[in-house]
Amino acid sequence: MSTTPPLLPIVRPALGDEEVAASARVIRSGWITQGPEVLAFEGELAAAVGANHAAAVANCTVALELALRALGVGSVKGRVDEVITVSHSFIATANAVVSAGGVPVFVDVRDDDLGLDPTLLEAAITKNTRAILAVHQLGIPCRILEIVALAKKHGLPVVEDAACAIGSEIEVAPGQWQRLGRPHGDVACFSFHPRKVVTTGDGGMLTTNDAALDARFRLLRQHAMSISDVKRHSASEIVFEQYLEPAYNFRMTDLQAAVGRPQLARLASIVTERRRLAEVYRAALEQSAVLAPPRDPPGARANWQSYPTRLRAGARLGQREVMQRFLDAGIATKRGVSNAHQEPAYASSHGQVRLPVSEQLRDACVLLPLFHGMKDEEQQRVLDVVRTLS
Numbered sequence: 040m041s042t043t044p045p046l047l048p049i050v051r052p053a054l055g056d057e058e059v060a061a062s063a064r065v066i067r068s069g070w071i072t073q074g075p076e077v078l079a080f081e082g083e084l085a086a087a088v089g090a091n092h093a094a095a096v097a098n099c100t101v102a103l104e105l106a107l108r109a110l111g112v113g114s115v116k117g118r119v120d121e122v123i124t125v126s127h128s129f130i131a132t133a134n135a136v137v138s139a140g141g142v143p144v145f146v147d148v149r150d151d152d153l154g155l156d157p158t159l160l161e162a163a164i165t166k167n168t169r170a171i172l173a174v175h176q177l178g179i180p181c182r183i184l185e186i187v188a189l190a191k192k193h194g195l196p197v198v199e200d201a202a203c204a205i206g207s208e209i210e211v212a213p214g215q216w217q218r219l220g221r222p223h224g225d226v227a228c229f230s231f232h233p234r235k236v237v238t239t240g241d242g243g244m245l246t247t248n249d250a251a252l253d254a255r256f257r258l259l260r261q262h263a264m265s266i267s268d269v270k271r272h273s274a275s276e277i278v279f280e281q282y283l284e285p286a287y288n289f290r291m292t293d294l295q296a297a298v299g300r301p302q303l304a305r306l307a308s309i310v311t312e313r314r315r316l317a318e319v320y321r322a323a324l325e326q327s328a329v330l331a332p333p334r335d336p337p338g339a340r341a342n343w344q345s346y347p348t349r350l351r352a353g354a355r356l357g358q359r360e361v362m363q364r365f366l367d368a369g370i371a372t373k374r375g376v377s378n379a380h381q382e383p384a385y386a387s388s389h390g391q392v393r394l395p396v397s398e399q400l401r402d403a404c405v406l407l408p409l410f411h412g413m414k415d416e417e418q419q420r421v422l423d424v425v426r427t428l429s
């Protein structure tokens with residue numbers, strides 16, 4: 040009989056009795072897609088991040104596509120619509136630009152927050168630029184206020200890829216902190232994939248303070264149907280819907296929304312717990328000759344959706360060797376965030392682009408397991424390996 044402990048995953052979703060009860064309630068209710076639970080989840084998420092509006096969709100990839108489309112990307116046949124974004128992200132960021140009918144223009148990231156470097160933004164703007172898509176990578180806030188100020192100067196809208204960033208905060212004035220997603224740009228998009236901090240299995244949300252944009256999201260996510268199901272079901276007279284333009288099925292189900300709601304209610308304590316785990320890692324990693332801990336950039340507080348350690352300069356172990364040591368001890372890790380321009384999907388269109396910081400970060404970061412619900416002894420298993428690295 041093997042005595043090897045089970046593989047410690049990079050993330051384990053923390054779902055319990057509340058989520059089980061919520062999904063059972065929906066199953067028994069008879070209304071299981073884009074209905075009252077989705078409406079309630081949207082209202083609760085808008086309140087949690089301080090946004091005027093929130094619209095739920097099937098995942099964050101289509102949320103990003105929808106945001107770009109609603110802002111006009113891909114709306115004129117034959118026109119080139121450039122979207123300035125980062126290559127250093129999950130591939131979904133670049134894919135959403137292409138799905139919306141745009142062309143991604145990649146700029147490099149900052150070394151400290153892994154996000155779009157505002158000092159490189161203006162040089163990338165051309166007459167074809169239609170939008171800026173900034174990513175709060177791994178839940179670490181990028182310099183969104185600087186990015187928005189530059190975008191405003193050029194009359195360009197800003198979409199925030201906040202897929203990982205629910206509960207992360209920025210300092211908007213000395214001592215005044217706000218959660219991401221109010222949004223600080225025009226639209227922010229969240230993901231509820233199991234790797235993220237709040238999960239509905241799959242799921243996404245767009246937040247905005249612009250009522251017209253929110254109406255557009257609601258229309259396009261359901262085939263541009265002129266009357267919502269909720270309205271039609273509560274009408275006392277017969278109403279016939281119309282389909283106003285070719286559009287999409289990007290619906291979230293009520294089952295998903297119901298599972299998200301109790302987690303959203305626990306968001307503050309979830310983020311506090313993740314920050315506590317990050318602090319334990321940080322204290323231990325200060326002593327490591329091989330891995331350095333990440334830090335909150337100035338004016339930002341991460342939710343630690345992921346925990347990206349960095350190989351120290353001069354470390355004798357490489358990324359692969361470090362990751363193998365963890366795997367040998369039954370611990371899952373991940374390498375740094377990938378770069379779209381280095382993936383086969385973008386090799387022919389963007390393979391010649393050079394983004395030195397992005398390229399360096401992919402090969403210098405090692406993501407350690409961190410999730411709320413992680414037991415102290417599980418984190419100790421990780422730290423035991425950290426202590427043997429030299």
Ligand SMILES: *Cc1c(COP(=O)(O)O)cnc(C)c1O
Pocket residue numbers: 098099100101128129131132174176177200202203229230231232241242243
């Ligand atoms: C996870 C992720 C996405 C995609 O989210 P889905 O909900 O899985 O579509 C987009 N951008 C970033 C930065 C992500 O981490």
